[in-house]
Amino acid sequence: MNDKKVYIVRCNKIIANVFDTKEKAFxxxxxxxxxxxxxxxxxxxxxxxxxxxxxxxFYLDTPIYVHVAEHTEEVMGLPIYYPQETCVYEIKEFNVK
Incomplete structure (x- = not known):
């Protein structure tokens, strides 16, 4: 049988996406x-x-911290406010048979 691997990206312990390579996941x-x-x-x-x-x-199965500073961006002529936020991402590898 041909074993394949998938890489699951979790954000704050919720599955966000699944990829076929760790580079795509990152x-x-x-x-x-x-x-x-x-x-x-x-x-x-x-x-x-x-x-x-x-x-x-980068390391698999190890938290990756993404911190976004408080700021305002203009999108299509409208100011959009982004509050300060830190998200914890994790990329896990799984074998699929």
Whole structure:
């Protein structure tokens, strides 16, 4: 049998999407811009180590924190207010038979 893998993206413990590659799953996260910070931390022998994850360098099954700062953007001529928010994403790998 041919085993395949799928990658599930969870946002605040709710399934947000399913992808066939981990790169697609990571790229579905909100993009880093002037108002958005993305970070991931792992526990090492020296303690917690925080870093900015990239499509080539992130850990599966480990929380990815996406923090959006409070700001206002103009969309189609209307000001849209975005409150400060931190979402916890997680990308999990599953085998499908």
């Amino acid at each position: 790229n579905s996260l909100p993009k880093k811009n002037d108002f958005t910070e993305v970070s991931q931390s792992v526990r090492t022998y020296d303690g917690e180590e925080a870093f900015i994850p990239t499509v080539d360098n």
